[in-house]
Amino acid sequence: MVCPLANFEEVYRTDHGAVYQCSRQNCYWLEFAGDTTAFRVSDFFSFKKKIDAIDVSAMIIDPSRTADFTILMPFRTPRCFVLDINDVLNLRELLNGAKFMIELNSVINACLKTTPSRVAKL
Amino acid sequence: MKDLLRLKTSLNEEIENILNAQIKVEAHSSSVYLAMSSWCDDQGYDFSSDFFTKQSEEERKHMMKLFNYVNDRGGKAISPEIVNVPTDFESFRSVFEQMLEQEMYVTQQFNHIAEKCIKLKDFVTFQFIQWFLEEQIEEEYVARRILEMFDVIGEEGTGRWEIDKHIPKVSYEG
Numbered sequence: 174m175v176c177p178l179a180n181f182e183e184v185y186r187t188d189h190g191a192v193y194q195c196s197r198q199n200c201y202w203l204e205f206a207g208d209t210t211a212f213r214v215s216d217f218f219s220f221k222k223k224i225d226a227i228d229v230s231a232m233i234i235d236p237s238r239t240a241d242f243t244i245l246m247p248f249r250t251p252r253c254f255v256l257d258i259n260d261v262l263n264l265r266e267l268l269n270g271a272k273f274m275i276e277l278n279s280v281i282n283a284c285l286k287t288t289p290s291r292v293a294k295l
Numbered sequence: 296m297k298d299l300l301r302l303k304t305s306l307n308e309e310i311e312n313i314l315n316a317q318i319k320v321e322a323h324s325s326s327v328y329l330a331m332s333s334w335c336d337d338q339g340y341d342f343s344s345d346f347f348t349k350q351s352e353e354e355r356k357h358m359m360k361l362f363n364y365v366n367d368r369g370g371k372a373i374s375p376e377i378v379n380v381p382t383d384f385e386s387f388r389s390v391f392e393q394m395l396e397q398e399m400y401v402t403q404q405f406n407h408i409a410e411k412c413i414k415l416k417d418f419v420t421f422q423f424i425q426w427f428l429e430e431q432i433e434e435e436y437v438a439r440r441i442l443e444m445f446d447v448i449g450e451e452g453t454g455r456w457e458i459d460k461h462i463p464k465v466s467y468e469g
């Protein structure tokens with residue numbers, strides 16, 4: 174489910190999901206494992222930090238069945254993520270790419286804001 | 296594409312992380328000085344105990360100054376977890392040696408932060424930390440001056456009692 178007034182732009186996409194930006198509501202949408210979830214900007218980055226902090230090697234080494242999955246229920250979302258090791262790695266790849274594109278966009282925006290006046294002076 | 300990231304925060308992620316690390320350092324300093332205050336009280340060095348209580352409060356103020364800055368710039372300040380706070384110290388003198396080491400470490404950290412600010416062209420944060428760099432001159436001076444008293448007055452006889460009595464008088468005129 175995606176917000177009906179959405180003004181969407183794709184931030185990043187992999188084979189396993191995508192991240193979109195909604196510039197009307199100032200949020201990011203994460204499309205992953207057949208569902209989409211909206212995150213506020215700061216929530217999106219703290220979600221990424223949580224995914225990055227998952228100890229994948231501990232999941233591999235631990236023989237108990239419960240260690241095969243990590244459950245994450247981010248606050249302010251209706252979503253419950255049940256992730257196996259593959260999901261964690263796929264999600265990381267997606268979020269890393271998205272973060273890079275978001276930061277690149279910031280850099281480009283900053284350049285576009287400063288260059289015209291500089292060019293005019295030259 | 297609209298720049299949602301900069302609408303949210305003016306702080307570069309690296310700067311935010313390094314400032315959060317410094318928040319933790321200041322909080323740790325505050326706890327260590329409180330531990331020193333308790334030790335001095337226990338050993339009968341009343342003036343030194345008061346001195347470290349005040350130092351501890353100062354460090355907490357430093358922490359809050361950084362904490363508020365991070366939040367005011369749109370970042371997320373993290374309330375730090377404090378571990379490894381000592382409860383015992385070797386001697387009266389070693390307490391002040393540790394204080395000097397702690398302050399020199401803090402100065403070093405702020406130098407790193409200044410370096411990073413310049414590298415990332417964050418002159419707003421660079422300007423903000425000038426206050427701390429200046430503060431460190433006083434902090435190191437006071438610790439050194441106190442250590443010198445151990446040599447000048449000497450620890451024998453009533454020496455330590457004398458040193459303790461002089462602790463509140465050590466100040467930096469700038």
Ligand SMILES: [Fe+2]
Pocket residue numbers: 321324353354357401
């Ligand atoms: Fe400090």
Ligand SMILES: [Fe+2]
Pocket residue numbers: 324354398401434
């Ligand atoms: Fe200090």
